[in-house]
Amino acid sequence: LGLQNLQFVLNKNDIDGIYIFDLAFSENNENIFLTFQLSNSRSRGIASYFGSYNLKTKRFYQASLKFPWSLNPYYMAYSPKRNEAYCVGGYDTLYIVDTKNYLLKEKIALTGKVNGPSELLIRKDDKVLFISCYDSDFVIAIDLDTRAILKKIILPHPYLLLEP
Numbered sequence: 001l002g003l004q005n006l007q008f009v010l011n012k013n014d015i016d017g018i019y020i021f022d023l024a025f026s027e028n029n030e031n032i033f034l035t036f037q038l039s040n041s042r043s044r045g046i047a048s049y050f051g052s053y054n055l056k057t058k059r060f061y062q063a064s065l066k067f068p069w070s071l072n073p074y075y076m077a078y079s080p081k082r083n084e085a086y087c088v089g090g091y092d093t094l095y096i097v098d099t100k101n102y103l104l105k106e107k108i109a110l111t112g113k114v115n116g117p118s119e120l121l122i123r124k125d126d127k128v129l130f131i132s133c134y135d136s137d138f139v140i141a142i143d144l145d146t147r148a149i150l151k152k153i154i155l156p157h158p159y160l161l162l163e164p
Contacts, residue, residue, distance in 0.1 A: 021075065137154065
């Protein structure tokens, strides 16, 4: 990423610093979509955020939408075909973000998910999103067309890591 190179520093004297939780490159690789919190615990107990960093202009954009603050990171999956980012923090809600307009499109309750981090993976055809839950013994499959929970895939023990 080059963010350690002084030319790419987002934060001078820790005034506008952020802690990045997860990121995804846009389809054209011009933007990096980010889930983050403000540095020095400035957003602790308040909110978590979504934004982007433009690699051409070297400008950071913080969207006006906010997620509930979470001690666990907001992990993310990105669909360039749908222009959507999918984010889950430590709670039981999936947030769907319109990455063109930086607006919250939808919230989906993840019934049965306990508090803790969740990894996300989109099936290659962009039709199903899988969400694993660190302290839950299932993986949730969401139909991205209908926004319905297709299935809870029961596992013998909690599972966090999802790989394509």
